[in-house]
Amino acid sequence: MDNTTHVTVNSLVDELSDYARLDTSSKLYEGIISDFIDGVGLPDICERHTLNKNIQLAERTIRGKLKEIFKDNTLVDADVINNIMVTYFRLLFFQMLVEGEKELVKFRKNNRIVRLTGRSSFIEGAERYLGNLPYGLLVHLIPQNYLFSYYVQGSNATKFVNMMTRVENRGIRYKDFGKELGFWGETLDDYIDKQLEKMNIKVSNGYLIDSKTKQRLTFLEEKKLEAVGEVG
Known part of the structure; x- marks a missing residue:
């Protein structure tokens, strides 16, 4: 019996919409959940709601506000x-x-060695996706404080400004400037790993696993889900 949980954009939006009903009196909570659904990055959410000007503390700030909103809710x-x-x-x-x-699908077809997790294959696909994003979209997924944290101190300031002007104005993809920023290779790998931890996801035996429920997860675009339903 297939024990795989099918996850779609709609199913995740539905989950967040359900969470929105936990408190219908807080405009701040309503705004945060709405921004979550719209895919707004945490630093931008903080800025929109004037929560904290320190973007390095964005996630901590959001979590703290959620706790504050629900401090009197025993449920x-x-x-x-x-x-x-x-x-x-x-x-x-x-x-x-x-x-x-x-x-990972390719990995499972080509590998029969159980001890291989498939992590490298997943990272390859994840990096390719991120690498093709323009700066304007990328910063929702990798906040500026992370992107610039590995830029060599003392580097030519004029060169940096010129690079960022080029990146922002021409929509240059991340893979074309990531190495220059120093946020690439192992650094990007580690960042992706940390995001998986935040999602309660791990890679094991060529599958994505919910680290809490231990169930397999598959992330499907709606058309693919329809095809799965037709086959079933």
């Missing part, structure tokens, strides 16, 4: 808030998960 505990964040991150990185999983 909402830390697990519920964590589930809200897990759902948000899965939606935010949905297409990256889809592209990474495509490589």
Whole structure:
């Protein structure tokens, strides 16, 4: 019996919409969930709602605000808030998960060695997706404070400004400037791993696994889900 959970954009939006009903009196909560559904990055959410000017603390700030909103609600505990964040991150990185999983399908076809997890294959697909994003979309997934954190201190300031002007104005893809920023290769790999942890996802035996429920996950675009239903 197939024990795989099919995850789609619509199913994640539905989950967040259900969470929105936990508190219908807080305009801030309503705004945060709406931004989650729209795929807005955490630093931008903080800026929209004037929560914290320090973008490095964006995630901590959002989690703190959710706890504050529900402090008197006995039905909402830390697990519920964590589930809200897990759902948000899965939606935010949905297409990256889809592209990474495509490589896992190839991995399973070509490998019969159980001890291989398939992590490298997933990372390959995820990196390819991120690498093709223009700067304007990328910063929703990788905030500026991360992107610029590895840029060599003391580097030519004029060169950096010229590069960023070129990147922002011409829609140059991440793969064409990531190495120059220093946020590429192993650094990007580690970042992707950390995002998977936030989504409660791990790669094992060529599959995406929910680290909490231990169920297999597959992230499907709606057309593919329809095809799966027809086959079933």
